[in-house]
Amino acid sequence: MPGGSHRHALVIGAGLAGVAVCAQLARRGWHITLLDAASGPARGASALPVGMLSPHVTRAPTPLSRLSALGMQATLAELQRLVPQGRGWQACEVDNLGHDPGRWPAALVRPAALVQAWLVEAASRTTPHWQASVHRLERTASGLWRAVNAAGEMLVEAPVAVIAAAHGSHALLTDASGLMEPEHLPLRPVKGQMSLAELHGAPLAMRPQRDSGVFVPAYEDSGLPPEWPARLWAMGSTYTRGDSSTHLTPEAHEANAGSLQTICPPAADRLRSLQACGELRGWAQVRCASLDRLPLVGAVPDAVALSQHMAAAGFRRGRVPLEETPRRQGLYLLTALGSRGITLAHLCAGWLAADIEGEPAGAEPDLVAALDPARFAWRHARRQP
């Protein structure tokens, strides 16, 4: 466990994932250098004007449904502790109309409000650097992780590095730094476009409704940046795998109108008429999803040492002994939050901070294991002849 003056971590990525890690480490007495390529926090997917914190209800429990239940509880407590209702979130219920119908407790959340609140709380221990794009990570002779920009200049060195750069984590760990094999890190971009507009008058439904997409009939937030109306309604979002562009398209607005048609036909008509008269607003960004749709949280595996270990131990079949995986010492990952970053970032960051401190996995060891970033390297190695 790193101790004393070595309790310094560099964190790459200042969205929900990276800033949740800063908050967790700062509470544990760490100093953090936070690097992001953007000009401020929450400028990627976490710039979402409004998203939903909700359980993922399934007939039988799955890792994602269990994670979401835990994450929902933990995030709600964070919101209640740090962000005034009406200035970044509002409690609500959501009607599930498609699979597993029912009404569930939920909240509408603007992620940037939570990110800002965590940064304020961690301010005395966090040094942010904006427009600091990390090109690669190197291990120094003295065992530090060094973040280097595209010009080859050192940005910062620390004994612990956490990569929370969403889909940017892939290039950083594979091509540029050669720290992971691309097939061991199956991340893909998934573009999403939300349609939204200022809400005039009464909302068209009592509460948010979800089928394929979420209809938010009303969201009020006095902290929304000036480019958004403080009272809005929204429908979203499209889900286009493999697309990492962020421009708005009329086709995606029409796709949202189509999904809204089955949820609330009058709202679909309104969306289309606002689009026709040029008054419909939109927001598009890129989610990062893994092959099995679960986040990647934990220490980065050392694939070369892993193959040697497997050959020596004769592992080919049976249970994957994740705990025996050789790791890149001091290098951690928190990414692939997919469509559930609001629900999962805080929970996953807490588990990651415990891992960094060398604490045992806590009450849900099987779930912690399900998120281990080494799982794909193991699966890949076991498939080799």
Ligand SMILES: Cc1cc2nc3c(=O)[nH]c(=O)nc-3n(C[C@H](O)[C@H](O)[C@H](O)COP(=O)(O)OP(=O)(O)OC[C@H]3O[C@@H](n4cnc5c(N)ncnc54)[C@H](O)[C@@H]3O)c2cc1C
């Ligand atoms: C349209 C849409 C709707 C959504 N709706 C919901 C919802 O209703 N509920 C929900 O829970 N989630 C929702 N999500 C998902 C949620 O927004 C994400 O899961 C979450 O924001 C991911 O946070 P993150 O920190 O991992 O990524 P990001 O917020 O994208 O942050 C990654 C950061 O890494 C930085 N970065 C990348 N590469 C580098 C590098 N090399 N050097 C330095 N910095 C780098 C980027 O600049 C960026 O700031 C939605 C997403 C979209 C796009």
